Amino acid sequence: MVSIKDIAKKAGVSISTVSYALNGSTKVTEETCARILAIAKEMNYIPNAAARNLKKRETKIIGVFLTNYSGAFYGELLQGMQEFLSQKGYDLIVCSGEQSHRMLPERMIDGAIVLDETFSSEELLSHADRGHKLVVLDREIPHPNINQVLLDNKAGAALAMDYLLETGLKKIYAVTGPAGSYDSNQRLKAARQVADRYPHIEFTEIPGDFNKPSGEKAAEQIVKEASGTVGVFCLNDDMAIGMYNFLSESSYEIGRDIHIIGFDNIEVSRYAKPRLMTIDYSKNKWGALAAEQLLKLIHNEPVEHERIYVSLIKGDSVQKI
The missing domain is CATH 3.40.50.2300 (Response regulator)
Incomplete structure (x- = not known):
């Protein structure tokens, strides 16, 4: 790789003069600067970005x-x-x-x-x-x-849970995100707090992973064990869409047998049939x-x-x- 030292040798000037020229300093004349830049171009000189960044x-x-x-x-x-x-x-x-x-x-x-x-x-x-x-x-x-x-995860989760419970549902599921996710933990904490205010309802948590396969797996579990109409708060929309995918192949009808709310308002949620209810933010x-x-x-x-x-x-x- 061509260095400043190589350019200085060919130009017959000092290394510091080459450095000044390459950095546009007024410490060298326009004629000398132009000659050094021409030599640098001819030799395919590539500046050392790491060294320049360290200096600046x-x-x-x-x-x-x-x-x-x-x-x-x-x-x-x-x-x-x-x-x-x-x-x-x-x-x-x-x-x-x-x-x-x-x-x-x-x-x-x-x-x-x-x-x-x-x-x-x-x-x-x-x-x-x-x-x-x-x-x-x-x-x-x-x-x-x-x-x-x-x-504001807590406010979003509270909105979702309150809406589900206001419909008169007696059984609510929450499909969680990864264990280490701050957003998931904040949403789940708020969902539990809302559920605690409704002692007559049954609240069940299903582990998820913020992706479609975990939503499909959660839907499979719900179909196997649920009796009667249930509500599901998916802690993100990807899991809700996964749930839609699984339920489309079952006898369960979304909006009749199972009520679903997501979180994030991703673009595909707008085109889901029926339209997915979700928590929105920019x-x-x-x-x-x-x-x-x-x-x-x-x-x-x-x-x-x-x-x-x-x-x-x-x-x-x-x-x-």
Whole structure:
């Protein structure tokens, strides 16, 4: 690989003169600068980005860390981040897996947005202690270098449960998410609190994994054991759609025998038949706000924790009985 030293030798100038020319410094004449740039082009010189970033202490790159990319949820979230960052002159890279964690301590990125349970809170705190700027979407961590932009999971779960119970149902199922998911745990906690206010109803939890197969498996269990009309709160829409898939091959009719509410209002939920009732919020706004808060942290501007509010989208999958 061609180095600055190679260019300096061919141009007959010092290494520092080449460095000044490549960085557009006024310390060299226009004629010398043009000659050095021509030689660099001729030799196919590629700048060492890592060295340049180390010197400037910035990369103009933001990392977003996700547990995985499965499901229809992430597209709008990432689009909101990318659109905001692009306007501010930053690029976005999407990371997953424990090997990618080194991008923070090695300063390959200027800051990180985290929606990734493979990061322990202790690890994030250690990065923050060393001055790294972080925005978390999936936990609560008090630290001046960490901002929280959290979804109002509890309000959304309460809306879903209250609506199901107001229909007169006596049996309610909750299909949960992964055990390590902050969003799932917050939604489940709120669902339990609402169920406790209705001692006459039977409330059953079924383990899920925020994907369609776990929704299909939950539907199979419900069909085998349920008697009479039941309600189901799926803690995300992917599981609700999986439940639709399974029930389409059964004698159960959604909206008559089984009433289903999801969470996230992903695009496909709008086209489900009957239309899936779900909890809605702007994933685009969530992503954009997380990006905005991170840049404020990076530029040492005042920042406060934010919360993304939710609403109930009524559909045809839940009807009064």
